[in-house]
Amino acid sequence: MGDQAGGHAALAELLSGNRRFVSGQPVHGHDVTAAAAVASGDQQPYAVVLGCIDSRVPLEAIFDQTFGSICVIRTGAHVLDRAVCGSIEYVVGQLGVRLVMVLGHERCGAVGSAVDALRSGRRPGGALGYVVDRITPAVREVGADDPDAHPLAVRRHVRRTVAALRADDLLAGPVAAGEVAVVGALYDLATGEVALLPEE
Numbered sequence: 001m002g003d004q005a006g007g008h009a010a011l012a013e014l015l016s017g018n019r020r021f022v023s024g025q026p027v028h029g030h031d032v033t034a035a036a037a038v039a040s041g042d043q044q045p046y047a048v049v050l051g052c053i054d055s056r057v058p059l060e061a062i063f064d065q066t067f068g069s070i071c072v073i074r075t076g077a078h079v080l081d082r083a084v085c086g087s088i089e090y091v092v093g094q095l096g097v098r099l100v101m102v103l104g105h106e107r108c109g110a111v112g113s114a115v116d117a118l119r120s121g122r123r124p125g126g127a128l129g130y131v132v133d134r135i136t137p138a139v140r141e142v143g144a145d146d147p148d149a150h151p152l153a154v155r156r157h158v159r160r161t162v163a164a165l166r167a168d169d170l171l172a173g174p175v176a177a178g179e180v181a182v183v184g185a186l187y188d189l190a191t192g193e194v195a196l197l198p199e200e
């Protein structure tokens with residue numbers, strides 16, 4: 001299996017896991033036990049998923065994954081920082097993972113905060129301000145005053161995050177060579193379904 005095929009196979013497995021979850025027939029969903037954790041032995045993850053902290057979007061569950069199968073990183077609205085990028089570089093460079101998925105979701109509170117901040121002109125303080133600042137460009141691109149600014153910005157922010165990862169110092173080469181795929185997707189809170197965002 002070539003590197004490109006590895007990325008495709010990884011994506012197929014992630015999406016089929018989501019279908020198992022949606023259909024109510026997970027293979028791993030019931031097996032959240034210490035025994036299953038111990039049985040996983042060494043980790044051989046095949047994908048890394050970067051998602052939001054939203055408590056309704058537990059990534060291992062919605063992809064029906066088990067111990068050792070995927071690496072998960074979660075920040076508010078999957079905002080990137082150096083630690084997130086370095087973690088993904090580790091998973092790709094050291095663990096040989098060929099697929100990076102950025103997963104946004106409908107009704108994202110962090111994106112909502114960025115929309116509110118632009119509309120009101122009041123930026124949150126503290127580190128939350130940093131998170132909002134990282135989402136703000138997506139809101140500006142779709143237009144903060146657009147009635148659909150929130151859902152549009154959710155999608156735009158996924159695309160921006162994907163683009164940033166494809167341009168990452170250590171990921172750009174493998175991505176250009178077709179060895180690593182970075183894809184964007186959306187989680188639908190109403191159905192549990194994950195849908196890939198089409199390339200633009």
Ligand SMILES: [Zn+2]
Nearest residue numbers: 052054108109
């Ligand atoms: Zn969110």
